[in-house]
Amino acid sequence: MSIDHATVRRIARLARLSVNDADLAHLADELGRVLGLADQLASADVAGVEPMAHPHERALAWRDDAVTQGDRADAFLALAPDARGGLYVVPKVIE
Amino acid sequence: MKFPIAQLAQDLRARKVSAAELATQALAAARARADLNAFITLDEPGALAAAARADAALARNEAPALAGIPFAHKDIFCTNGVRTTCGSRMLETFVPPYDAGVVERLNGAHAVAIGKANMDEFAMGSSNENSFFGAAKNPWDATRVPGGSSGGSAAAVAAGIVPFATGTDTGGSIRQPAAFCGITGLKPTYGRVSRFGMIAFASSLDCGGVLARSAHDCAHVLACMAGHDARDATSVDRAVDDYASALSTTLQGIKIGVAREYFGAGVDAGVGAAVQAALQQYKKLGATLIDISLPHSALAIPAYYVIAPAEASSNLARYDGVRYGHACKEPKSLEDLYTRSRSEGFGAEVQRRILVGTYALSAGYYDAYYLRAQRVRRLIANDFAEAFKSVDLIAGPTTPTVAFKLGEKSNDPLAMYAADVNTVAVNLAGLPAISLPAGFSAGLPVGLQLIAPAFAESALLAAAHQFQLATDWHTREPGR
Numbered sequence: 001m002s003i004d005h006a007t008v009r010r011i012a013r014l015a016r017l018s019v020n021d022a023d024l025a026h027l028a029d030e031l032g033r034v035l036g037l038a039d040q041l042a043s044a045d046v047a048g049v050e051p052m053a054h055p056h057e058r059a060l061a062w063r064d065d066a067v068t069q070g071d072r073a074d075a076f077l078a079l080a081p082d083a084r085g086g087l088y089v090v091p092k093v094i095e
Numbered sequence: 096m097k098f099p100i101a102q103l104a105q106d107l108r109a110r111k112v113s114a115a116e117l118a119t120q121a122l123a124a125a126r127a128r129a130d131l132n133a134f135i136t137l138d139e140p141g142a143l144a145a146a147a148r149a150d151a152a153l154a155r156n157e158a159p160a161l162a163g164i165p166f167a168h169k170d171i172f173c174t175n176g177v178r179t180t181c182g183s184r185m186l187e188t189f190v191p192p193y194d195a196g197v198v199e200r201l202n203g204a205h206a207v208a209i210g211k212a213n214m215d216e217f218a219m220g221s222s223n224e225n226s227f228f229g230a231a232k233n234p235w236d237a238t239r240v241p242g243g244s245s246g247g248s249a250a251a252v253a254a255g256i257v258p259f260a261t262g263t264d265t266g267g268s269i270r271q272p273a274a275f276c277g278i279t280g281l282k283p284t285y286g287r288v289s290r291f292g293m294i295a296f297a298s299s300l301d302c303g304g305v306l307a308r309s310a311h312d313c314a315h316v317l318a319c320m321a322g323h324d325a326r327d328a329t330s331v332d333r334a335v336d337d338y339a340s341a342l343s344t345t346l347q348g349i350k351i352g353v354a355r356e357y358f359g360a361g362v363d364a365g366v367g368a369a370v371q372a373a374l375q376q377y378k379k380l381g382a383t384l385i386d387i388s389l390p391h392s393a394l395a396i397p398a399y400y401v402i403a404p405a406e407a408s409s410n411l412a413r414y415d416g417v418r419y420g421h422a423c424k425e426p427k428s429l430e431d432l433y434t435r436s437r438s439e440g441f442g443a444e445v446q447r448r449i450l451v452g453t454y455a456l457s458a459g460y461y462d463a464y465y466l467r468a469q470r471v472r473r474l475i476a477n478d479f480a481e482a483f484k485s486v487d488l489i490a491g492p493t494t495p496t497v498a499f500k501l502g503e504k505s506n507d508p509l510a511m512y513a514a515d516v517n518t519v520a521v522n523l524a525g526l527p528a529i530s531l532p533a534g535f536s537a538g539l540p541v542g543l544q545l546i547a548p549a550f551a552e553s554a555l556l557a558a559a560h561q562f563q564l565a566t567d568w569h570t571r572e573p574g575r
Contacts, residue, residue, distance in 0.1 A: 008450070015408060015453040016415075016433040017446055027450070033509055034404075034451050040397040041467050044474060051469035052476060054299045055285040055525020055549075060328045075192035081422035088417050091426050 001036035003028045097255045100312045107163045114149035114163030118142045121165035121209045124256040131232045133250040135170045136178050137210035149205040160315055162205035167251045167260040170211035172198050173292040181294045182216040182226040185420045185440030195292025196324040197303050204319045213247025216442045218296045220244050221514040224505045225444045234573040239498040242272030248306045249276040259307035259316050265300045267518025270530035273306050274493035274542025277532045280306045281313045284549045285525035286331035289324030297406035300522040309569050310559035314338035341553035342560040347381040350486045356392035357491025357517050365536025370492045373533035373543045389478040394471050395520035401455050401468035408452030476524040483548045493530040493542030527552045531559045532568035
């Protein structure tokens with residue numbers, strides 16, 4: 001499995017990770033080797049086999065859409081690098 | 096703290112020792128073994144306050160089994176008011192405003208947490224070398240890794256700092272370090288232990304559990320940790336067995352399947368010999384050994400290294416520099432805030448897995464990688480279901496080798512992944528498994544892995560306990 005530099009850049013962009021030019025070559029090589037491992041999956045006969053997403057063969061639990069743990073907004077906003085007036089603050093998005 | 100939990104509990108009740116004294120001893124032991132780097136954070140005020148509450152409960156004669164027993168939490172469990180880093184720069188200063196479900200349960204039992212144990216960043220690793228806070232060391236040989244990702248937990252128990260520690264196991268992260276450090280590690284059935292407040296890596300695989308010296312100790316701790324938690328949608332609402340009572344079940348008539356794939360070419364001769372000797376001991380104790388095959392075993396690592404990174408890339412998308420965790424300085428734009436915060440906050444292995452997972456889930460590759468891995472996952476689960484039609488337990492070496500040297504595999508991700516060859520299939524199938532000390536190879540501990548059908552933790556603990564009644568591998572201690 002070989003991964004080209006453009007693909008590494010595209011995937012890194014999707015994952016919101018930056019890749020230095022100096023790291024591109026070895027990252028492409030490493031990703032190629034890990035994905036090469038995954039290519040072994042091609043040897044399995046999976047015709048008619050249902051994908052298994054989860055160990056439990058049952059529906060996930062449901063609950064009412066209601067507040068159960070009280071209003072902790074202040075405690076959680078206190079963790080933010082920047083929060084004002086009860087809101088998370090991010091750099092300006094619209095000019 | 097090299098005494099069984101049951102004996103410490105007895106001494107606490109007989110007032111031979113107080114919870115405060117045990118906490119002080121454990122903290123002193125942790126500081127005396129700072130060379131092991133087993134802890135990221137020690138919490139002396141919290142431990143002494145918890146010990147005072149335990150001593151009060153003991154004085155009222157209304158103390159639960161674990162009251163006053165010191166222990167360590169893997170630094171993946173959120174602890175209210177105590178820094179929780181997950182081994183990452185991303186969470187270097189993160190102080191959660193709530194407790195994980197497992198933390199609540201152990202607090203409720205008046206067990207005394209002395210601190211947060213070292214681990215591979217976001218539980219991704221098999222050596223503890225991926226920790227932002229530096230590698231933990233193996234107490235048997237400080238030039239070797241303790242295993243991972245629960246490496247600090249295993250090192251702290253093996254060095255006698257605490258009698259038990261919590262851990263998590265996504266692909267072997269309890270069992271592999273337990274094997275490398277000569278202790279007992281139990282990964283319960285997926286869903287048996289609450290994942291609420293347990294920082295997510297791969298949500299369909301992550302499982303909380305325990306590392307301790309013996310199966311007897313593990314039984315006491317699991318009894319406290321296990322049970323339904325409505326805040327975790329994958330937590331199973333099912334009665335918890337009486338693990339301690341089940342320990343006395345003998346091995347008479349128990350059928351143990353010896354999986355031939357687990358003794359493949361990569362298994363070190365010394366490890367193979369120790370495990371075979373342990374199996375002969377099982378035979379002597381009344382078990383029947385049956386040769387079995389798990390034909391899709393070779394595909395477990397490939398399937399795991401698609402599914403786990405895919406889930407990780409999704410779970411770790413939450414670290415954006417906006418709500419909590421590391422944020423870069425002076426972001427030029429929202430995109431810059433996301434990208435630089437993540438690139439600065441995550442280490443190399445975490446970034447590698449995010450990239451692999453992003454690739455496997457990306458348009459055009461989803462069917463060939465993620466969906467195919469999920470189909471193979473079912474074949475692997477079916478192998479176990481088929482085997483359990485004719486055997487009660489499945490046995491093999493936990494790891495193909497003993498603990499390797501620090502730095503030996505840290506530049507080769509594929510060699511590192513191979514350390515999980517006998518453990519990942521269990522997570523894919525969601526089954527319970529235990530690693531117990533089974534002897535030594537070249538002076539280093541060897542682990543025997545036993546695997547059981549879903550929710551058969553009692554059978555697993557009993558089989559391990561019966562072996563430990565007849566052997567003394569689990570009582571061996573590293574020298575200094």
